[in-house]
Amino acid sequence: MSPDYFSAQASDYAQSRPSYPDELFEFLAALTPSKHFVLDCATGNGQAALSLAQHFDDVFAADLSFNQLKQAPCHPNIHYFQSTAESLPLKDQSMNLVVVAQAWHWFKHEAFEAEAQRLLTPGGHVAIWGYNLLRIHPALDELIYHYYHQTLKNYWPDERRILERGYEAFPQHLQVIPVPEFSMTAQWSLARLLQYLRSWSATQALLGREGEAPWLAMEEVLSQAWGNAPIRNVQWPLTLKVARHPLLPHQRP
Numbered sequence: 001m002s003p004d005y006f007s008a009q010a011s012d013y014a015q016s017r018p019s020y021p022d023e024l025f026e027f028l029a030a031l032t033p034s035k036h037f038v039l040d041c042a043t044g045n046g047q048a049a050l051s052l053a054q055h056f057d058d059v060f061a062a063d064l065s066f067n068q069l070k071q072a073p074c075h076p077n078i079h080y081f082q083s084t085a086e087s088l089p090l091k092d093q094s095m096n097l098v099v100v101a102q103a104w105h106w107f108k109h110e111a112f113e114a115e116a117q118r119l120l121t122p123g124g125h126v127a128i129w130g131y132n133l134l135r136i137h138p139a140l141d142e143l144i145y146h147y148y149h150q151t152l153k154n155y156w157p158d159e160r161r162i163l164e165r166g167y168e169a170f171p172q173h174l175q176v177i178p179v180p181e182f183s184m185t186a187q188w189s190l191a192r193l194l195q196y197l198r199s200w201s202a203t204q205a206l207l208g209r210e211g212e213a214p215w216l217a218m219e220e221v222l223s224q225a226w227g228n229a230p231i232r233n234v235q236w237p238l239t240l241k242v243a244r245h246p247l248l249p250h251q252r253p
Helices: 010-016 022-031 048-053 066-070 109-119 139-149 162-163 191-199 203-208 214-228
Strands: 036-039 058-063 078-080 095-101 118-129 175-177 183-188 234-242
Touching: 022 048, 022 095, 022 118, 022 234, 036 048, 048 058, 048 078, 048 095, 058 066, 066 078, 095 109, 109 118, 118 175, 139 214, 191 203, 191 214, 203 214
Parallel strands: 036 058, 036 095, 058 078, 095 118
Antiparallel strands: 118 234, 175 234, 183 234
16 A cells, blocks of 8 residues: 555645646647546645546546545546555556656555556556756755755655656656656745645654754744745746557557
């Protein structure tokens, strides 16, 4: 079973996540001529599922955490259900596209890849993407980098390293295709940034072990470095990997 690091702060997590760019979903939709069924694994609060619903007839959105699913928005095209990513209650060859947003590093990779191959229609695609540290301004970036790598270094699960390395191990048995570069962007206040950093699973672990003092110290130095600007531009480069499920032997040209 995949670990669950987000149920406890599900509400804060849902409110603090940045949004994926529309261009990402337009690219994914263009990969598959049939836009009937898409699966969003580890949907969390349904952020990616909501965007996918603009392009596909039916979005099946699964997550291990029921608390996360309770934060997801209702939509007539989205079917939420609780499940692990490695064993899904869906029919063979039923999905045109399988996606994983900011979660592949938590999975059992061989088991998930086998499940994705089972679910995909011939010629279907599996896409995973994630993001690591944000970029705002060199002085702020340096503080956040130190907080991430030093203050929180003992609180990040080992799986986080997979994301940091850019999902280099994906995939093992599928055909990788070239993809364009995408980034998430936002305009945030200092309060919004602090809400986001506090929602990190490692921050929650820090608070549980050491109390508020380390977090309050971080708040103070960030507030000083932020300056008087009410809003700042924020960017997260996305790591996107897409693989194509091979056609069945009798369907090869």
